[in-house]
Amino acid sequence: MGAGALTICHNKTAVQVKEDMKKMVHIPILRPRTVAAKHIKLFGATLSELKDKGLMEDNVPLVLRKMVEYLRKHALHQEGLFRVNGNVRAVETLKQRLESREEVDLLAESDSCTVASLLKLTRTRPNSILSAxxxxxxxxxxxxxxxxxxxxxxxxxxxxxxxxxxxxxxxHVECNHKENRMTALNLATVFGPSVFQ
Structure with a gap:
């Protein structure tokens, strides 16, 4: 094969790669929502709003309960729990899927870093005990x-x-601090601002 033939092959490959990249850029991050009416703001809503919509159990938001139970069963011994951040796109995707009321199997479809990152972001208005x-x-x-x-x-x-x-x-997280490295001080550093500011 001569130099001209290699250049043509190289150019065709480069064009194909560019076309493939264009297609990848246009792929939506999230699956399309099937029913827009089911989308309910869970993150950042007031506790009374969640209670009025039947999204609380024993005064705890169901979504928060689901994330905590997952972490309690599958991540208490994971080193870096709440320190290692989940992928930003994965966290946002999980958030949107939960707000779309999709049935999400956290064990099969997510990982503990993603769930822990979303739990850290969970706040209700007002987001502070002392703000009142x-x-x-x-x-x-x-x-x-x-x-x-x-x-x-x-x-x-x-x-x-x-x-x-x-x-x-x-x-429970702190009781496993030898494995997960999350002492009371580390947990206070992570959760204190969202609870007390």
Whole structure:
């Protein structure tokens, strides 16, 4: 084969690669939604909105319960739990699928890093225990344990139930800190801002 023939083959291959890349760029990240009416905002909704829509069980959002149960069963011993981030596209895809009310088998269709990353992003409005008590308390203030107890006793039952559920789960994570490297301090660093800011 001469130099001219190699150039033609090379050019055809380059054109084919470019065409293949164009096709890949146009592939949608998410599967198309079958029924748009089923899309419900789960992440960032208020607890009362979720309760009104029947998306709570024992004052804990069902979606949060599903993620916590998955992590409790399959990831408590995983080193880097809550430290190693899941793929951004996978996290967003999982979020959208859950909000589309698709049946998602987390064990078969996801991984613990993706689920843990989505759980870290989970917030409800208002996203802070102390936000209801400003300007008395500001970020960075030292709050005594008796002040914190008083604040917690004033929380609506739905917020207190959610906080109990989350703290109970994080206690299980911390009990396995020798394997997962998530001490109480590490967990406070990860979850503290979303709970207390």
């Amino acid at each position: 008590y400003r300007p008395k308390y500001q970020v960075g203030d030292d709050v005594s344990s008796s002040d914190m107890r008083d604040i917690l006793q004033q929380l609506p039952e739905v917020h207190l139930s959610l906080l109990r559920y989350l703290c109970h789960f994080l206690t």
